[in-house]
Amino acid sequence: MIGITTIPFIGLTDIDKAKRARKLGVDFLEWICEYPHCYPAHISANTRDRLKKISIEDNIEYSVHSTFVELNIAHLNPGLQEESVRQVKKCIKFAGDIGAKHVITHAGSMPLIPRSVSEDTIEKFGIKDVRKMFLNVSKTRLTELREYANEFGILLCVENMHFDYEFCNSPTEHLFILEDNHAVFDMGHANITDDPAKFAKKIKNKIKHVHVHDNNGKEDEHLPLGKGNIDYEDVFNVIGDNYYSYEPRITNINSVNETLAILRRLVG
Numbered sequence: 001m002i003g004i005t006t007i008p009f010i011g012l013t014d015i016d017k018a019k020r021a022r023k024l025g026v027d028f029l030e031w032i033c034e035y036p037h038c039y040p041a042h043i044s045a046n047t048r049d050r051l052k053k054i055s056i057e058d059n060i061e062y063s064v065h066s067t068f069v070e071l072n073i074a075h076l077n078p079g080l081q082e083e084s085v086r087q088v089k090k091c092i093k094f095a096g097d098i099g100a101k102h103v104i105t106h107a108g109s110m111p112l113i114p115r116s117v118s119e120d121t122i123e124k125f126g127i128k129d130v131r132k133m134f135l136n137v138s139k140t141r142l143t144e145l146r147e148y149a150n151e152f153g154i155l156l157c158v159e160n161m162h163f164d165y166e167f168c169n170s171p172t173e174h175l176f177i178l179e180d181n182h183a184v185f186d187m188g189h190a191n192i193t194d195d196p197a198k199f200a201k202k203i204k205n206k207i208k209h210v211h212v213h214d215n216n217g218k219e220d221e222h223l224p225l226g227k228g229n230i231d232y233e234d235v236f237n238v239i240g241d242n243y244y245s246y247e248p249r250i251t252n253i254n255s256v257n258e259t260l261a262i263l264r265r266l267v268g
Helices: 014-023 045-057 078-098 112-116 119-123 130-150 171-180 187-193 196-206 232-239 253-266
Strands: 002-005 028-032 061-065 102-105 155-159 182-186 207-212 244-246
Touching: 002 061, 002 253, 014 028, 014 045, 028 078, 045 061, 045 078, 061 078, 078 102, 078 130, 102 130, 102 207, 130 155, 130 171, 155 171, 155 207, 171 182, 171 196, 182 187, 182 196, 187 196, 187 207, 196 207, 196 232, 207 232, 232 253, 244 253
Parallel strands: 002 028, 002 244, 028 061, 061 102, 102 155, 155 182, 182 207, 207 244
Antiparallel strands: none
C-alpha cells in the first residue's frame, strides 16, 4: 500500500485534499492533525461523513497522525498530561468517523524539568532511573489510548523518534513501548539515530505503518527518496509489504511524483 500525507495539499479544503490524493493514484491518505493541515475539532460531522463516503466510493483508505506539537502524554504536570491524552483521543475519534485504519502517535518525551536537573538531585527523591519512570508513564497512557482506539476498530501505532529526549529513539526503547502496541517505523528518524535497516529488523514484527522520507543522517530533512544517504531499497527489503506513507516537507508535485514512482517500483 502506497500513501501520502496531507502535506502537499496545504491550503485545500478537507474534501479537496482527499480528492487530490486519489488523483495522485495513492492507496491511502494520512491526515496530519496539526496546523496548518487540520484539527479534528474544526471538522464538522457533515465533512466527516463526506470524507468517509469519498473513501468508499473512490477506493482510498485513510490513516490519521494525531496532534503532537507541544503535547506530551508523559508530561510531569498531571493536567497537561491529561490534556495531551485528550487531544490524541479526539484524533482517534476523528479517525473512527472517517473510517481510518491506523492512528499514528508519539510516545512522548522526558519532561523539561527532569531532563534539566542533575542526577544527584533526582536521586534525593529516591528515583534511580528517571527516564524509565517517565517511559512507564507513557506506556500506561498508551495502553489507555490503544484500548480507546480498539473501540473504533483502529490500530494505534507508535512512532520512533530522533531527539535524545524523545522516547522510542532506539530499537530497545521502541520495543519496550511496543510490548502491547504496534509500530510506525519512520525511516528518516531511524537514519539519525541508527542504521535504518538494522533498526527495522529489530522491530519488524511490530511494524504496521512506515513513514518514507530521506535525509543525510544528521537532521530530519524530509527529503525525497534518493536525495539523502538512506539505502531505502535495503529498508524496504527488510520490511516487505506494509503501509508506506510518503512524508514530504516540500509541496512540489513533481518531486512528490518522483518519490511515489520509486515506491511503486519497489513496493507497489
